[in-house]
Amino acid sequence: MDPTGSGSFKALDDNLPKPELARPPLTPPVAPPSKPHGPLDPYIVTNGECDTTGAQGLLMMDHPAALDIVQTKNEVVISSEVSNVRFLYLDGRALPASGSYDYSTVGYSVGRWDGDVLDVETVGFPASAKDQGPAVTDAHLFERYSLSDGGKRLAVTFTWVDPKLFLKPWTYTYTYEKLPANSYAFEEWCDSGDPLQTQSIVPPKQN
Amino acid sequence: MTARIEDAIATYDISVRRFKIIRVFSGGLLIVALLLAPAFGPVGAQTSSELRQPKLPTTLDAAGETVPDISGMWMLLFDGANIPRAQLSPSVTPNDVITHARMDAYAMRWCNYVGTPFLMQSRFPLDIQQGRTETIIVAAEVSTARHIYTDGRGHVDPAQFEPTTNGDSIGQWEGDTFIVDTVGFSPNRGLTSIPGGGFKTATSHLVERYRLTENGSKLAVTFTWSDPNVFLTPHTYAFLYDRAPRPTWARKVACNPFDDVRTQFLSGAPK
Numbered sequence A: 001m002d003p004t005g006s007g008s009f010k011a012l013d014d015n016l017p018k019p020e021l022a023r024p025p026l027t028p029p030v031a032p033p034s035k036p037h038g039p040l041d042p043y044i045v046t047n048g049e050c051d052t053t054g055a056q057g058l059l060m061m062d063h064p065a066a067l068d069i070v071q072t073k074n075e076v077v078i079s080s081e082v083s084n085v086r087f088l089y090l091d092g093r094a095l096p097a098s099g100s101y102d103y104s105t106v107g108y109s110v111g112r113w114d115g116d117v118l119d120v121e122t123v124g125f126p127a128s129a130k131d132q133g134p135a136v137t138d139a140h141l142f143e144r145y146s147l148s149d150g151g152k153r154l155a156v157t158f159t160w161v162d163p164k165l166f167l168k169p170w171t172y173t174y175t176y177e178k179l180p181a182n183s184y185a186f187e188e189w190c191d192s193g194d195p196l197q198t199q200s201i202v203p204p205k206q207n
Numbered sequence B: 001m002t003a004r005i006e007d008a009i010a011t012y013d014i015s016v017r018r019f020k021i022i023r024v025f026s027g028g029l030l031i032v033a034l035l036l037a038p039a040f041g042p043v044g045a046q047t048s049s050e051l052r053q054p055k056l057p058t059t060l061d062a063a064g065e066t067v068p069d070i071s072g073m074w075m076l077l078f079d080g081a082n083i084p085r086a087q088l089s090p091s092v093t094p095n096d097v098i099t100h101a102r103m104d105a106y107a108m109r110w111c112n113y114v115g116t117p118f119l120m121q122s123r124f125p126l127d128i129q130q131g132r133t134e135t136i137i138v139a140a141e142v143s144t145a146r147h148i149y150t151d152g153r154g155h156v157d158p159a160q161f162e163p164t165t166n167g168d169s170i171g172q173w174e175g176d177t178f179i180v181d182t183v184g185f186s187p188n189r190g191l192t193s194i195p196g197g198g199f200k201t202a203t204s205h206l207v208e209r210y211r212l213t214e215n216g217s218k219l220a221v222t223f224t225w226s227d228p229n230v231f232l233t234p235h236t237y238a239f240l241y242d243r244a245p246r247p248t249w250a251r252k253v254a255c256n257p258f259d260d261v262r263t264q265f266l267s268g269a270p271k
Helices: A058-061 B048-052 B094-109 B259-269
Strands: A007-013 A067-071 A075-079 A084-090 A109-113 A119-123 A138-147 A154-162 A170-178 B009-013 B018-022 B030-036 B056-062 B066-068 B074-084 B126-130 B134-138 B146-149 B166-175 B178-182 B205-213 B218-225 B235-243
Touching: A058 B094, A067 B134, A075 B134, B094 B259
Parallel strands: A084 A109, B146 B166
Antiparallel strands: A007 A067, A007 A170, A067 A075, A075 A084, A109 A119, A119 A138, A138 A154, A154 A170, B009 B018, B018 B030, B056 B066, B074 B126, B074 B235, B126 B134, B134 B146, B166 B178, B178 B205, B205 B218, B218 B235
16 A cells, blocks of 8 residues: 555545445434524534544544554554544454454454455444444445555445345445645544533524 | 684573583684573574574664564553652642643543543553554544654644644654654643643643563653643653553443443542
């Protein structure tokens, strides 16, 4: 992958195909608002929750903030601007046996090089984003990481395999752009105890 | 009579760890040298000094030079800390200490990022991965990763950098020591207390020195804090990490600030 062993990458593509589901969606679609938003109607700007439980999980790969990737001989670490981090082990270890681990919102990942492509397999996802128990799903995620354009772009193909959820494997690709060499990682600050953070409805200023 | 050294014969006696070198000189002279040395490993062509050299893991830095490799999972055991008491500046009042203790209690209760230096005392193994242009340190506790840039850059312009719980870190190797320089700490985010006394402020300056010891099985780190607003003299303490057994999986621990049981445990008197 990146000959310098690290870099900051920002997602470019968000035009995703729709998966074919094995059963109806897990949650009903959100009902449309009963009336159009008026000039003085309040907006819901946040649900007040900081992600301190790792609920964001693999959505960090889709986050508008840049990802910081550090590559070493035995591991690739992908960090975000919040607390979420992914660990891709390249030291030859096997995936943990089913039932031997608690869930992780980012799963357990192992990878190996296939020429210039990094193949990664991940298991150990929770049954739901808010699941606090040890139950894990049977979902497998296969990723393929490859550089292009002289290392300026990183393409990641995600393939989800879960017979209980998908009729057939669901595949999509994100393309990331490498940020300039002097870029540095930000820290997205969030304080669940801040009243402004937890205020779910912010009334507009009254003139 | 000219001595001519012929082939040397070396034997290794495991039971007493002595290295015997028998040299045979032509002309009838026979000299037996008995060396006492803590020799290890195979015998034959290696000298005792070569056998004593620790074989540390190495990697390449941004310039392509070979440097020690501190990558791995590192545990801070119960006896791995040497923390002297800090000498605080007279300008630090008891009220300052109380204020920062309350700030830390708030940060803990609301699952704020713990930041540096707290994450370096993690109760779980730290994941340190040393790339060529960046070394990243990840702790299990609620925290963003530490990013230590080793590509030769200087610190970010303070006018541009928004202070964080981990600060702005740059590093370089000097021989077998990795030196990390950090500024840009947030004075009021995360846990601000420093081991041994004192607390982080906007003017805090941290210098760390990382060095592999005991054939790479341990990682010695010294932390030196300088801040004229807090410390009378630079405050230094040391941690000695052990390498975690393989395979150890890094993890991030969930923290739910809306867990009532947790909140009651942290907020009230112990029951």
